[in-house]
Amino acid sequence: xxxxxxxxxxxxxxxxxxxxxxxxxxxxxxxxxxxxxxxxxxxxxxxxxxxxxxxxxxxxxxxxxxxxxxxxxxxxxxxxxxxxxxxxxxxxxxxxxxxxxxxxxxxxxxxxxxxxxxxxxxxxxxxxxxxxxxxxxxxxxxxxxxxxxxxxxxxxxxxxxxxxxxxxxxxxxxxxxxxxxxxxxxxxxxxxxxxxxxxxxxxxxxxxxxxxxxxxxxxxxxxxxxxxxxxxxxxxxxxxxxxxxxxxxxxxxxxxxxxxxxxxxxxxxxxxxxxxxxxx
Amino acid sequence: xxxxxxxxxxxxxxxxxxxxxxxxxxxxxxxxxxxxxxxxxxxxxxxxxxxxxxxxxxxxxxxxxxxxxxxxxxxxxxxxxxxxxxxxxxxxxxxxxxxxxxxxxxxxxxxxxxxxxxxxxxxxxxxxxxxxxxxxxxxxxxxxxxxxxxxxxxxxxxxxxxxxxxxxxxxxxxxxxxxxxxxxxxxxxxxxxxxxxxxxxxxxxxxxxxxxxxxxxxxxxxxxxxxxxxxxxxxxxxxxxxxxxxxxxxxxxxxxxxxxxxxxxxxxxxxxxxxxxxxxxxxxxxxxxxxxxxxxxxxxxxxxxxxxxxxxxxxxxxxxxxxxxxxxxxxxxxxxxxxxxxxxxxxxxxxxxxxxxxxxxxxxxxxxxxxxxxxxxxxxxxxxxxxxxxxxxxxxxxxxxxxxxxxxxxxxxxxxxxxxxxxxxxxxxxxxxxxxxxxxxxxxxxxxxxxxxxxxxxxxxxxxxxxxxxxxxxxxxxxxxxxxxxxxxxxxxxxxxxxxxxxxxxxxxxxxxxxxxxxxxxxxxxxxxxxxxxxxxxxxxxxxxxx
Numbered sequence: 051x052x053x054x055x056x057x058x059x060x061x062x063x064x065x066x067x068x069x070x071x072x073x074x075x076x077x078x079x080x081x082x083x084x085x086x087x088x089x090x091x092x093x094x095x096x097x098x099x100x101x102x103x104x105x106x107x108x109x110x111x112x113x114x115x116x117x118x119x120x121x122x123x124x125x126x127x128x129x130x131x132x133x134x135x136x137x138x139x140x141x142x143x144x145x146x147x148x149x150x151x152x153x154x155x156x157x158x159x160x161x162x163x164x165x166x167x168x169x170x171x172x173x174x175x176x177x178x179x180x181x182x183x184x185x186x187x188x189x190x191x192x193x194x195x196x197x198x199x200x201x202x203x204x205x206x207x208x209x210x211x212x213x214x215x216x217x218x219x220x221x222x223x224x225x226x227x228x229x230x231x232x233x234x235x236x237x238x239x240x241x242x243x244x245x246x247x248x249x250x251x252x253x254x255x256x257x258x259x260x261x262x263x264x265x266x267x268x269x270x271x272x273x274x275x276x277x278x279x280x281x282x283x284x285x286x287x288x289x290x291x292x293x294x295x296x297x298x299x300x301x302x303x304x305x306x307x308x309x310x311x312x313x314x315x316x317x318x319x320x321x322x323x324x325x326x327x328x329x330x
Numbered sequence: 331x332x333x334x335x336x337x338x339x340x341x342x343x344x345x346x347x348x349x350x351x352x353x354x355x356x357x358x359x360x361x362x363x364x365x366x367x368x369x370x371x372x373x374x375x376x377x378x379x380x381x382x383x384x385x386x387x388x389x390x391x392x393x394x395x396x397x398x399x400x401x402x403x404x405x406x407x408x409x410x411x412x413x414x415x416x417x418x419x420x421x422x423x424x425x426x427x428x429x430x431x432x433x434x435x436x437x438x439x440x441x442x443x444x445x446x447x448x449x450x451x452x453x454x455x456x457x458x459x460x461x462x463x464x465x466x467x468x469x470x471x472x473x474x475x476x477x478x479x480x481x482x483x484x485x486x487x488x489x490x491x492x493x494x495x496x497x498x499x500x501x502x503x504x505x506x507x508x509x510x511x512x513x514x515x516x517x518x519x520x521x522x523x524x525x526x527x528x529x530x531x532x533x534x535x536x537x538x539x540x541x542x543x544x545x546x547x548x549x550x551x552x553x554x555x556x557x558x559x560x561x562x563x564x565x566x567x568x569x570x571x572x573x574x575x576x577x578x579x580x581x582x583x584x585x586x587x588x589x590x591x592x593x594x595x596x597x598x599x600x601x602x603x604x605x606x607x608x609x610x611x612x613x614x615x616x617x618x619x620x621x622x623x624x625x626x627x628x629x630x631x632x633x634x635x636x637x638x639x640x641x642x643x644x645x646x647x648x649x650x651x652x653x654x655x656x657x658x659x660x661x662x663x664x665x666x667x668x669x670x671x672x673x674x675x676x677x678x679x680x681x682x683x684x685x686x687x688x689x690x691x692x693x694x695x696x697x698x699x700x701x702x703x704x705x706x707x708x709x710x711x712x713x714x715x716x717x718x719x720x721x722x723x724x725x726x727x728x729x730x731x732x733x734x735x736x737x738x739x740x741x742x743x744x745x746x747x748x749x750x751x752x753x754x755x756x757x758x759x760x761x762x763x764x765x766x767x768x769x770x771x772x773x774x775x776x777x778x779x780x781x782x783x784x785x786x787x788x789x790x791x792x793x794x795x796x797x798x799x800x801x802x803x804x805x806x807x808x809x810x811x812x813x814x815x816x817x818x819x820x821x822x823x824x825x826x827x828x829x830x831x832x833x834x835x836x837x838x839x840x841x842x843x844x845x846x847x848x849x850x851x852x853x854x855x856x857x858x859x860x861x862x863x864x865x866x867x868x869x870x871x872x873x874x875x876x877x
Binding site for chain 1: 500501506507508509510511525526527528530531571598600601602603606641652653655656657658659660661662685689
């Protein structure tokens with residue numbers, strides 16, 4: 051999944067943080083240079099190892115010029131992603147874009163039964179905003195895939211489930227959306243399994259309420275991002291990932307609208323249009 | 331031929347079962363030529379008699395199998411602990427018993443600082459003993475409003491800082507929503523920072539800039555002084571990140587003619603993948619010297635019991651807290667055990683909870699079948715909650731155990747009342763059961779978590795008294811002779827050094843603890859109070875009074 055992200059960075063400068071390099075095989079052809087604790091990757095991306103001190107590594111990253119656009123932290127197999135997310139929330143210069151948990155559909159239910167790590171697996175799942183259900187091609191049929199998904203959803207009611215084959219998850223799902231006014235990115239969805247809708251004529255609203263609805267309502271939205279105005283005409287930016295949402299005032303003056311991404315065919319166009327106005 | 335010196339002593343307790351006591355010991359080339367009577371030793375030829383220890387009791391130099399060089403580094407900061415504690419220069423700092431007392435101690439340290447920007451740093455604060463009082467930045471602002479002030483708690487996982495420190499770190503603001511950052515009524519952080527990830531942004535401003543796992547030069551020298559004062563001649567650093575600069579510094583300092591201790595650092599497992607780690611440690615091992623024994627690995631499997639981060643088996647924590655945390659994934663642990671066995675490197679594993687211990691036992695068994703090594707001596711460190719079946723299995727697998735006897739004194743009451751309840755608190759650090767299971771056993775201080783003092787550690791294992799004065803688990807007490815064995819030969823065995831140190835007999839290093847009284851003749855309750863004159867290490871004499 052990380053290699054897929056790096057291949058479809060599309061101008062984003064991504065920093066990948068791992069416990070130790072050996073644990074993350076970066077595709078050879080992506081590597082430009084290797085240092086002791088940093089690997090330079092084509093397209094301005096980097097990969098760093100943080101050993102036992104994540105916070106110190108993040109502070110170091112924030113001192114780079116220019117700093118990376120996105121940081122992807124690959125937590126160790128037994129780390130609690132919610133705790134990692136909390137520790138990011140206190141660092142100046144960083145904003146949490148979401149917690150993505152990769153679940154191997156073949157093994158995750160058996161792992162959850164394991165005497166030693168079962169409770170750890172369940173805590174990790176329940177920390178997720180997005181669960182990437184991987185290796186769905188190895189399941190015997192669609193019913194088996196759906197059975198895993200409904201189990202994952204039951205274990206992680208707050209997460210949106212994203213199926214994937216060979217780690218091909220669109221960067222927008224992992225990293226977050228740039229919003230409708232940003233320059234178009236090459237290859238917006240690196241996988242055919244997803245679609246996005248843009249809404250440019252948002253009816254007057256309370257931005258925080260709108261964000262909450264997008265996050266917790268049944269619209270099929272995995273992530274959403276938008277720039278809009280409240281009743282007083284103030285500019286806001288809203289973002290959602292899974293059932294997590296935020297809305298805060300923004301300096302931006304133009305109205306961009308809202309973009310939503312979801313699984314192909316799963317976005318509820320009708321109800322979304324009732325909420326956000328016409329799509330297009 | 332090199333000179334031979336025969337030291338007379340009031341008594342020599344050799345820990346050599348074929349000759350348990352002697353009146354004289356002969357030393358040549360830093361090694362023991364023999365222990366016996368003067369006339370026996372004179373059969374070696376020209377022997378110079380030295381009577382400086384004539385009124386002392388000699389034991390084999392003590393071996394501390396689980397400590398951290400960090401203890402030496404922390405003494406450059408202000409001691410704020412609850413218990414009286416001796417610093418590397420021998421000064422005994424009285425325990426601080428109230429917030430006012432600890433603020434006053436920091437104020438006194440502040441008054442001595444010349445650089446107006448310098449930080450005031452303290453360590454070992456333990457509000458558990460002060461009725462769980464909460465310390466706030468207002469308390470530390472009484473020390474200074476212009477300098478950053480920070481105090482690390484005894485647990486190592488909480489820090490209190492003043493307003494200036496928060497300001498410097500950019501953390502004096504509202505809007506935090508983090509369990510590790512308690513907020514005051516004003517919405518600002520109270521200055522209590524819980525958890526390493528919350529401490530890291532502030533710690534460089536309050537004098538805790540280095541990774542605490544890394545030894546530094548002053549710390550290494552201070553650590554050695556503490557060793558001499560406690561009769562310790564071989565000690566571990568469990569663990570260190572061991573970057574190249576640190577290794578070179580350690581080689582240089584321990585190689586100095588007057589460095590009084592044999593140091594055995596263990597490489598911390600994080601930071602490299604398993605194959606890289608094993609390769610790095612195997613390479614490092616080739617650089618080992620007599621006084622710097624490089625080439626071992628330390629793995630941390632779970633957290634601590636009092637921090638509720640240890641992994642427990644059923645029925646879990648007594649107060650219903652959720653199970654603790656794994657610090658290594660089971661498959662990563664398994665891979666490391668396989669690779670280390672294959673490479674012939676020793677691994678010591680930190681396990682506090684009994685589920686963590688069980689995981690190590692279960693992962694080691696197949697690794698040993700794949701890479702048989704009947705003398706691996708992989709050691710369970712702490713292993714505080716192990717039951718008899720686990721000790722028996724550990725013995726079958728050829729493991730050793732290093733139990734945390736001191737912990738029982740300092741936190742035994744808390745475990746009884748809160749964390750694991752009466753049954754399991756009673757069997758914690760079960761030295762009797764471990765020995766009866768045939769398991770090679772050491773006991774330890776985990777300095778700086780508790781003070782370095784092998785005689786205190788022996789006292790704790792013999793008496794099993796807690797801070798409140800209760801005997802907790804009298805069935806698990808061991809004999810004085812067994813405890814003295816544990817702090818010499820027992821610990822040496824866990825380090826693969828039992829052929830070199832741990833007893834006073836022909837061929838071994840001339841390492842002695844020089845004591846003012848006989849630990850086998852005193853009331854077992856007074857073991858911890860036996861004064862230590864100093865040490866002899868590799869034949870070199872180190873009086874504590876002259877450090």
